[in-house]
Amino acid sequence: xxxxxxxxxxxxxxxxxxxxxxxxxxTVCIAVYCAMSSSLSQRSEAVLDYTAELIRTGHYVQGSGxxxxxxxxxxxxxxxxxxxxxxxxxxxxxKKSWALLHGDIHLDAIxxxxxxxxxxxxxxxxxxxxxxGIHQSEYADAVGVKLDTFLHAKAGEEGTVKFDDxxxxxxxxxxxxxxxxxxxxxxxxxISLQQxxxxxxxxxxxxxxxxxxxxxxxxxxxxxxxxxxxxxQQQFLHDASHELKTPxxxxxxxxxxxxxxxxxxxxxxxxxxxxxxxxxxDMRNLVNDMLTLAKGDAPSRGDRVMVTFSLSDTVEEAGLxxxxxxxDAGILLDTDVEENIEFIGNPDDIKHLLLILLDNALKNxxxxxQIDLALxxxxxxxxxxxxxxxxxxxxxxxxxxxxxxxxxxxxRARLTxxxxxxxxxxxxxVGSYKGKIWAESEEGKxxxxxxxLPAIKE
Numbered sequence: 206x207x208x209x210x211x212x213x214x215x216x217x218x219x220x221x222x223x224x225x226x227x228x229x230x231x232t233v234c235i236a237v238y239c240a241m242s243s244s245l246s247q248r249s250e251a252v253l254d255y256t257a258e259l260i261r262t263g264h265y266v267q268g269s270g271x272x273x274x275x276x277x278x279x280x281x282x283x284x285x286x287x288x289x290x291x292x293x294x295x296x297x298x299x300k301k302s303w304a305l306l307h308g309d310i311h312l313d314a315i316x317x318x319x320x321x322x323x324x325x326x327x328x329x330x331x332x333x334x335x336x337x338g339i340h341q342s343e344y345a346d347a348v349g350v351k352l353d354t355f356l357h358a359k360a361g362e363e364g365t366v367k368f369d370d371x372x373x374x375x376x377x378x379x380x381x382x383x384x385x386x387x388x389x390x391x392x393x394x395x396i397s398l399q400q401x402x403x404x405x406x407x408x409x410x411x412x413x414x415x416x417x418x419x420x421x422x423x424x425x426x427x428x429x430x431x432x433x434x435x436x437x438q439q440q441f442l443h444d445a446s447h448e449l450k451t452p453x454x455x456x457x458x459x460x461x462x463x464x465x466x467x468x469x470x471x472x473x474x475x476x477x478x479x480x481x482x483x484x485x486x487d488m489r490n491l492v493n494d495m496l497t498l499a500k501g502d503a504p505s506r507g508d509r510v511m512v513t514f515s516l517s518d519t520v521e522e523a524g525l526x527x528x529x530x531x532x533d534a535g536i537l538l539d540t541d542v543e544e545n546i547e548f549i550g551n552p553d554d555i556k557h558l559l560l561i562l563l564d565n566a567l568k569n570x571x572x573x574x575q576i577d578l579a580l581x582x583x584x585x586x587x588x589x590x591x592x593x594x595x596x597x598x599x600x601x602x603x604x605x606x607x608x609x610x611x612x613x614x615x616x617r618a619r620l621t622x623x624x625x626x627x628x629x630x631x632x633x634x635v636g637s638y639k640g641k642i643w644a645e646s647e648e649g650k651x652x653x654x655x656x657x658l659p660a661i662k663e
Contacts, residue, residue, distance in 0.1 A: 211428055211431070211432045211435070214428060214431075215424045215425065215428045218420075218424045218427065218428065219417075219420050219421060219424050222420045222424070223413070223416065223417060223420055226413070226416050226420075227413065230409050230412060230413070231409075234405045234406075234409055237401070237405060238398070238401060238402065238405065241397070241398060241401055242398055245391065245394040245397065245398070246374065246394075248394075249374040249389050249391050249394065250363075250374065250376065252320060252389050253320070253374065253375075253376045253387045253388075253389055254376075256320045256322070256387055256389075257376075257378045257380065257385070257387055260322070260380055260385065261380050261381070320387055320388065320389050321334065321335070321373070321387070321388040321389070322334065322335035322385060322386075322387055322388075323352060323385065323386035323387075323388070324383060324384075324385055325384040325385065325386055326384070327384075331352060334352070352368065362376070362377050363375060363376040363377065365391065366388075371390050371392040372390070372391050372392050372394075372395050373388040373389060373390055373391060374388065374389050374391045375387065375388040375389075445491075445495060449488065449491065452484035452485075452487050452488045452491075453484075453488075455480060455481075455484045456480075456481050456484050456485065459477040459478075459480045459481045459484075460477075460481065462477045463477050463478070491626070495626065510551055511549060511550055511551060512549070512550075512551075512552070513547055513548070513549050513661070514547065514548060514550075514552050515545075515546070515547055515548075516546045516547060516548040516555065516580065516587065516658075517542050517543065517544050517545060517546045517580060519552055519555050519556055519559070520540065520542050520559060520578065520580045520589065521540060521542055522556070523556055523559035523560055523563060523578070524538060524540040524542075524559075524563070524578050526560065527560065527563040527564070527567065530567060531567060531576060534567060534570075534572060535572040535573055536567065536570050536572065536573070536574050536575065536576060537574070537575040537576070538563075538575075538576045538578070539575065539576070539577050539578070540577075540578045540579070541577065541578070541579040541580075541581075542578075542579065542580045543580055543581050543582055546580060546582050546587060547661055548587065548658065548660075548661065549661055550638055554634050554637070554638075555634075557630070557634065558631050558634045558635065558656065559578075559589070559591075561627040561628065561630060561631045562578075562589075562591040562631060562654050562656075563576065563578065563591060564627065565627055565628065565654070566591055566592075566593035566652075566654075567593075569593060569595045569596055569652065570593045570594060570595040571594070571595050571596075574593065574594040574595050575593070575594050576591065576592070576593045576594075577590070577591070577592045577593075578590070578591050579591075579592075582660060585657060586640075586657050586658055586659050586660045587657065587658040587659070587660050588655065588656070588657055589655070589656040589657075589658070590653060590654070590655050590656075591653070591654045592651060592652070592653040592654075593651065593652055594650065594651050595651070595652065596648070596649060596652075597646040597647055597648040597649050597650055597651055597652050598644060598646035598648065598652050599646075599648050600646070600648070603644050603645075603646065606628055606644055607628050607629055607631075607632045607642070608629065631656075635656055635658070638658055638659065639659060640656060640657055640658040640659065641656070641657045642654065642655065642656045642657075643655055
């Protein structure tokens, strides 16, 4: 069920991510295409406006194949010194004329010879057609019918029309009360736009494939922690249920034993009642440990009192608290604590950590064995070690001992007691102080737990 759920979540993540990326790519491609199309349209319109200005000023070629001189000086003064007599070529004159009227615009790529000029009467009928500045009757006869149909059908002030197997940009002008349609071939522009679309499409498809691979990989990385958290939660619920089931069964059995002898006094039922009390205590400890871990799942040091205290005294105190239990079990508890070591944190957290390590060592040390608790300061920080003789930990189990409810030997759980949460709590405490905890062992001989905490910066 969970695998199917996370597969659907991953698929949804990929779909949403790819949809956003696709919208972004489409937006970029459309913006680039529109910008290119607008630039080419402006270029064509600049050619048409420039040609119209040449016609208006009398500079346009009309049958002679040469640029005419401007009107007489009394009507229009020369636009710049030496204009009349300078040996300027046609392109230079055209560019200079346009620059005077519209600013310094680069027109090297403009081919005015591509402009088609249509003189129109009041009824939108074509009077004559100029191509390359020259009236060409054969060409006019060839395309005149098509253009006449176009003018009467859908010609507006400006736009694009296709005839003679080419696309043309056109614009209507009124020059000295004469209606003139100017057209310029934009077939090369259309080809450029088609090539641009092909390039953008190719880049877009390639980008989508690459991004799809990245998205698939990253979605797996993003979903994996959630899946692991879900699995840990399910495992935690399963283990917690299993741990609670046994004491509840014992309590239920002993209650039935008490009920079976309703006439007995409390003293006679003391054995059953003590069993119930013991199991209730175990359940209370288990619930407390679970609450501690639940708080650790959303750690916050802000709600705990953080003070500077003597870590040396805290380690000594923890050793004294467990010394009596060690003597009862026939185990020697030895402490080696460096003096005057201070730490910033919560004393109760550190004390809880030490008691967990010592309790775990007691449960896994044979009678006559030894436990060594030590605290030292070195260049890497503060090092707490708890080493015990005994059965040790198999090398294959070292990576699992900090898991919740995990026991190296589940068959001994009822004998040694505990819920299997102690080392998980210890790891959570150490992690909240940005420390490190790890275990080393030689199976059948000894086990060593090490805790490294950050030292106070001097």
